[in-house]
Amino acid sequence: MNTLILGGPGHTGSRINDRLTAQGHTPRLASRRTGFDWNNPNTWQPTLHGATAAYVCFTPDLAFPGVPEKMATLGHLAAHEGLERLVLLSGRGEEGARHSENALRESGLPTTVLRCSWFQQNFSEHFLHGPVTRGHLKLPANDTPEAFVDLEDVADAAVHALTHDEPDNNTYELSGPELLTFTQAAEILHNAMGRPVTFETVDVPTFVADLTQDGVPPEEAEPLAYLFTEILDGRNATLTNGIQRLLGRPPAPFHAYAQRTAMAGAWG
Ligand SMILES: NC(=O)c1ccc[n+]([C@@H]2O[C@H](COP(=O)([O-])OP(=O)(O)OC[C@H]3O[C@@H](n4cnc5c(N)ncnc54)[C@H](OP(=O)(O)O)[C@@H]3O)[C@@H](O)[C@H]2O)c1
Numbered sequence: 001m002n003t004l005i006l007g008g009p010g011h012t013g014s015r016i017n018d019r020l021t022a023q024g025h026t027p028r029l030a031s032r033r034t035g036f037d038w039n040n041p042n043t044w045q046p047t048l049h050g051a052t053a054a055y056v057c058f059t060p061d062l063a064f065p066g067v068p069e070k071m072a073t074l075g076h077l078a079a080h081e082g083l084e085r086l087v088l089l090s091g092r093g094e095e096g097a098r099h100s101e102n103a104l105r106e107s108g109l110p111t112t113v114l115r116c117s118w119f120q121q122n123f124s125e126h127f128l129h130g131p132v133t134r135g136h137l138k139l140p141a142n143d144t145p146e147a148f149v150d151l152e153d154v155a156d157a158a159v160h161a162l163t164h165d166e167p168d169n170n171t172y173e174l175s176g177p178e179l180l181t182f183t184q185a186a187e188i189l190h191n192a193m194g195r196p197v198t199f200e201t202v203d204v205p206t207f208v209a210d211l212t213q214d215g216v217p218p219e220e221a222e223p224l225a226y227l228f229t230e231i232l233d234g235r236n237a238t239l240t241n242g243i244q245r246l247l248g249r250p251p252a253p254f255h256a257y258a259q260r261t262a263m264a265g266a267w268g
Contacts, residue, residue: 007057015155063096068103075107085167110167117175130214141232147175150252172242192258
């Protein structure tokens, strides 16, 4: 098995790499630092060459305009290069992401789609790290319940899909085991960190200004803000059984993530 991890150094890719390596595989990581660039289609075919399976993690977001066309091209190249399966990281409730999933499936290759809830690690490894450290979560959303999923579970699910004997052409919705509002998530973070964390609904410019403090460029923060106003309307406020179906065990709760992450010193 020659597995390619597109987005290899990232949040999901690095965890998948660790697991595959521990199992004795030698996955190949691809991103801009290895010469693979989502903005330069000329780099895609040489990257796919020699692989039999690929984990596809698009950055910054599968739901953004223009991504379905990229997925269609990537899928056709993957089929032409003889890949036998694809595993696509996607998001729940995102209309744009649905188009990208369908476009990748035009390849005809067996494609496992992992449609994830919000990652728990958004609060520590991504755009909410700064706001949590400052003790003040500001989002352009109401206090909507979300079923935050642990990236360790997402990585386990992806590795299962990449390595299972039979390629799997199904879509799995991956959520955590409980619905939490942002106020409840902030309380859990407060308990884990021992410092207050509050949640406030803000308008899009305030959210973008908060993120730019942490170095997130406005051209990334703005589409993220509009995506959140789309998906944080309660449409994803349901639990799913994707982790149980794929892994035969329940997903990990938010408080376990918060405690181990606070103990590791992620928020200072
Ligand atoms: N955050 C959430 O709650 C959530 C929920 C559901 C789904 N998702 C989906 O998760 C995906 C992001 O996953 P992730 O967090 O694992 O990714 P990530 O860590 O944000 O990024 C993965 C890697 O992509 C590489 N990269 C950035 N720009 C690139 C480019 N132009 N060409 C090639 N590589 C590039 C970067 O490495 P280099 O710097 O070396 O290029 C980075 O390490 C998105 O598609 C999003 O829709 C996220």
